[in-house]
Structures are given as structure tokens and as C-alpha cells.
Amino acid sequence: MRVFTETAPFGPARVPSGVRGAIMRGAMRVLVIEDEERLARLISRVFREEGYAVEAETNGRAALRRALSGDFDLLVVDWMLPELSGVQIVKRLRAAEVETPALMLTARDQIEDRVEGLDAGADDYLPKPFAFPELLARARALTRRKADGGGGGSKGAPDRAVLEAGDVTLDPVRHVVRRGGEAVDLTAKEFALLATLLQRPGQVFTRSVLLDTVWGGSSDVYTNVVDLYVSYLRKKLDRQSRGEPSRIRTVRGVGYTFEPRPAERR
Ligand code: CA
Numbered sequence: 001m002r003v004f005t006e007t008a009p010f011g012p013a014r015v016p017s018g019v020r021g022a023i024m025r026g027a028m029r030v031l032v033i034e035d036e037e038r039l040a041r042l043i044s045r046v047f048r049e050e051g052y053a054v055e056a057e058t059n060g061r062a063a064l065r066r067a068l069s070g071d072f073d074l075l076v077v078d079w080m081l082p083e084l085s086g087v088q089i090v091k092r093l094r095a096a097e098v099e100t101p102a103l104m105l106t107a108r109d110q111i112e113d114r115v116e117g118l119d120a121g122a123d124d125y126l127p128k129p130f131a132f133p134e135l136l137a138r139a140r141a142l143t144r145r146k147a148d149g150g151g152g153g154s155k156g157a158p159d160r161a162v163l164e165a166g167d168v169t170l171d172p173v174r175h176v177v178r179r180g181g182e183a184v185d186l187t188a189k190e191f192a193l194l195a196t197l198l199q200r201p202g203q204v205f206t207r208s209v210l211l212d213t214v215w216g217g218s219s220d221v222y223t224n225v226v227d228l229y230v231s232y233l234r235k236k237l238d239r240q241s242r243g244e245p246s247r248i249r250t251v252r253g254v255g256y257t258f259e260p261r262p263a264e265r266r
Pocket of ligand 1: 078081
């Protein structure tokens with residue numbers, strides 16, 4: 001087993017480990033099975049910040065062994081893994097009557113993959129790259145369904161997943177952004193970037209955190225891609241013609257923050 005520790009959470013302060021241990025009792029347990037270590041670290045961090053108890057595994061065969069314990073409330077399973085694929089893991093779990101909900105991740109957004117994954121017993125499917133709020137929303141829906149003991153329990157999920165700041169709303173499940181009730185048409189990357197900023201309005205995100213979160217820390221993109229996409233978002237979201245300041249504020253030398261109420265600022 002490999003448990004990732006990380007040093008730079010989004011939030012300002014870390015909870016001392018003793019206290020955190022106490023909080024973790026009764027927390028939802030998630031096993032993150034992902035061989036890209038950087039992505040695994042990010043996913044783990046995001047879940048941990050939402051109060052989940054997180055363990056991570058990079059090898060398919062080892063992951064299967066851990067998951068067979070049935071000790072988890074949710075499995076986040078990458079498709080392509082060393083030794084055993086995500087599909088094989090889920091198939092073998094279901095054959096062993098381990099019914100832990102499995103959320104499948106894959107880089108290949110192809111319908112036949114999706115069918116294969118769902119046929120194998122995966123409960124949901126998320127193509128990479130994805131926005132973390134969407135991952136969390138789907139995770140909540142899956143764990144709630146389990147807690148409710150059956151199918152009918154996902155009713156409240158979409159509303160609880162919606163992110164809101166001022167007059168901007170983002171629904172990660174339906175992939176809809178609105179400003180003042182009007183739909184705003186965004187590309188997948190613009191959507192992921194806005195979703196990240198909207199998770200914590202008013203908090204400053206550095207370019208490298210945004211790059212990690214939205215672009216998965218790919219080495220073939222540069223940090224100025226963040227600036228570029230912020231400029232795209234501003235064009236679509238802001239009402240510059242009315243002389244309003246941008247909702248996405250540049251913090252010089254640091255990064256960006258989403259202002260819920262720019263009209264009240266100078
Ligand atoms: Ca992989």
C-alpha cells in the first residue's frame with residue numbers, strides 16, 4: 001500500500017494529526033487507484049479536504065487485494081494500470097461479491113470503453129481530464145446511494161453539487177454555467193478552471209495549483225496557458241461593456257481568485 005502525504009493543501013492550516021485522526025473516525029473511506037502519482041496525490045488531497053479518509057494504490061494487483069477487503073465506501077479506479085486494469089479489478093471484485101461503488105476514470109472518452117466499464121460492474125464513469133468538483137459530486141452521489149441502501153437515493157445530488165458565487169452558478173454534473181440566470185457556453189478546460197476557482201471563492205489559487213488541477217500537471221503545457229484560459233473565461237463571463245471589474249481578479253505575482261461580489265470592491 002502506498003499512502004501519499006502532501007505538504008501544500010489548498011487551505012491555510014493543517015489540522016494536527018491527532019485531531020485529524022479523531023475527525024476521520026466515521027469518515028467515508030475511499031481507495032484511490034491511480035498509477036499517475038501526481039494525479040493520485042491531487043485526487044487524494046481533494047478527497048481528504050472534503051473529509052474522506054483516503055488511501056491510495058498505484059498497482060492494479062495490489063489495489064485488488066486491498067479492495068477485496070470490502071473496507072471502503074468508494075473506489076476511484078483508473079482504467080489503465082500496471083498488472084491489472086481498472087476493468088479487471090472491478091470485474092473480479094463483483095465476482096467476489098464485493099459491491100463497493102466504483103467510479104472509473106479513463107483518458108479515453110469513447111462510448112465502447114464506457115459500456116465495457118459499466119458492464120464490468122463500475123457504477124459511474126468519468127473521462128479525463130475532469131473537474132475535481134465533478135469528481136466529488138459523483139463520489140457523493142455514489143456513496144449516498146450506498147448509504148440509502150439502494151437506487152432511489154440520488155434525488156438531492158445535483159442541487160447539492162452546484163457551486164455558486166454571487167450570480168454565477170456552475171453545475172458540475174449537468175455541465176452548465178449560468179451568470180444571472182443566463183447560460184454561459186464554456187469549453188471543457190474553461191469549465192474545469194472556473195469550477196476550481198468557484199470551489200473556494202475569494203481564495204487565491206497560484207498558477208501552478210491551477211495548472212495541476214485543471215491540466216493535471218502535464219509537462220507539455222506552460223503556466224501561461226493558465227493566463228490564456230483566464231482571459232477566455234473573462235471574455236465569456238464578465239460584463240466589461242458595463243464597466244464592471246472582472247470576476248476573476250489577478251493577484252500580482254501569485255495567481256487568481258474569483259470574486260463573488262466585484263461590485264462591492266474597488
Ligand atoms: Ca493510468
